[in-house]
Amino acid sequence: MTYRFKTDLTENDVTPEAVFLNRRQVIAGAGAAIGAGLAGQAMAAGNDLEPNAYEDITAYNNFYEFGWGKDDPSRYAGQLTTTPWSITVDGMVDNPGKIDMEDILASMPSEERIYRFRCVEAWSMVVPWNGFSLSELLARFDIQQGAKYVAFQTLLRPEEMPGQTAGGGIDWPYREGLRLDEAMHPLTMMATGLYGKPMPNQNGAPIRLVVPWKYGFKSIKSIVRITLTDTMPVTTWNTLIPREYGFYSNVNPEVDHPRWSQATERRVGSGLFARKVPTLMFNGYEDEVAGLYAGMDLVQNY
Numbered sequence: 001m002t003y004r005f006k007t008d009l010t011e012n013d014v015t016p017e018a019v020f021l022n023r024r025q026v027i028a029g030a031g032a033a034i035g036a037g038l039a040g041q042a043m044a045a046g047n048d049l050e051p052n053a054y055e056d057i058t059a060y061n062n063f064y065e066f067g068w069g070k071d072d073p074s075r076y077a078g079q080l081t082t083t084p085w086s087i088t089v090d091g092m093v094d095n096p097g098k099i100d101m102e103d104i105l106a107s108m109p110s111e112e113r114i115y116r117f118r119c120v121e122a123w124s125m126v127v128p129w130n131g132f133s134l135s136e137l138l139a140r141f142d143i144q145q146g147a148k149y150v151a152f153q154t155l156l157r158p159e160e161m162p163g164q165t166a167g168g169g170i171d172w173p174y175r176e177g178l179r180l181d182e183a184m185h186p187l188t189m190m191a192t193g194l195y196g197k198p199m200p201n202q203n204g205a206p207i208r209l210v211v212p213w214k215y216g217f218k219s220i221k222s223i224v225r226i227t228l229t230d231t232m233p234v235t236t237w238n239t240l241i242p243r244e245y246g247f248y249s250n251v252n253p254e255v256d257h258p259r260w261s262q263a264t265e266r267r268v269g270s271g272l273f274a275r276k277v278p279t280l281m282f283n284g285y286e287d288e289v290a291g292l293y294a295g296m297d298l299v300q301n302y
């Protein structure tokens with residue numbers, strides 16, 4: 001295996017999430033790395049839904065199981081074995097069990113959904129995902145009355161995921177969670193592909209979550225377990241730095257990250273097309289999801 005773990009990150013590799021993991025005190029440098037790409041570029045008026053190129057979506061990734069650099073997942077995730085694959089669904093369901101990936105692909109609808117995708121690090125893309133609503137999968141397991149949350153886990157396989165051996169402060173496997181009503185919302189999807197092709201390994205093959213109104217780290221990749229529970233699940237980034245990465249982490253241009261502004265984002269694109277656009281409340285899905293948070297303090301519950 002030719003994997004090499006970066007010990008000396010260049011400015012291009014350093015991301016705000018990785019900076020923390022690497023225990024580096026280069027916060028100002030990370031801000032500069034984001035800012036540098038924006039210099040001299042005019043703020044685009046709109047926040048359109050023109051999909052990013054396949055090459056952008058599959059070459060600029062966060063998947064810390066394969067390293068901290070944006071190009072590490074596309075280099076190293078190819079070694080992940082994704083067949084056979086199954087998801088265990090357990091906890092507060094009447095009908096717990098394991099569902100094979102072939103069964104999922106054969107029995108669930110395959111819809112194309114073009115969603116904005118906004119990382120907490122203030123970059124974004126537009127991705128044409130393929131998949132189906134998580135609610136349709138969960139319905140097969142008969143959710144019990146008292147369930148309030150859904151917990152997700154990524155595969156734990158250090159032999160193929162070298163970042164899990166390196167540690168980096170994360171208590172593997174990667175974990176995420178949603179409130180049950182967020183999980184059942186029709187926008188919340190399980191994605192099995194993009195651009196009509198099977199999910200590339202670096203994007204979370206063979207199946208991942210996509211929650212388009214939340215920061216990207218909530219959209220957990222390569223899922224092997226889904227657990228219905230009545231207590232708020234422990235999640236990876238919230239555990240690491242609770243004051244920077246909330247459990248809810250809804251995209252909100254008015255609530256800055258403690259170390260940088262969330263008012264704008266850099267739309268990832270090759271060269272000339274990289275541009276800065278305003279960040280939209282709930283990432284542009286306010287009409288659909290604001291009702292989920294009626295009466296909640298969105299700052300305190302960031």
Ligand SMILES: Nc1nc2c(c(=O)[nH]1)N[C@H]1C(S)=C(S)[C@@H](COP(=O)(O)O)O[C@H]1N2
Nearest residue numbers: 061062063064119154174216217219220221
């Ligand atoms: N298992 C796992 N899921 C993960 C991550 C990760 O490191 N491991 N990174 C998250 C973060 S921080 C982001 S921004 C998105 C990136 O998804 P993409 O590479 O498809 O754009 O995946 C999220 N899901």
Ligand SMILES: [Mo]
Nearest residue numbers: 119120216217
């Ligand atoms: Mo992210």
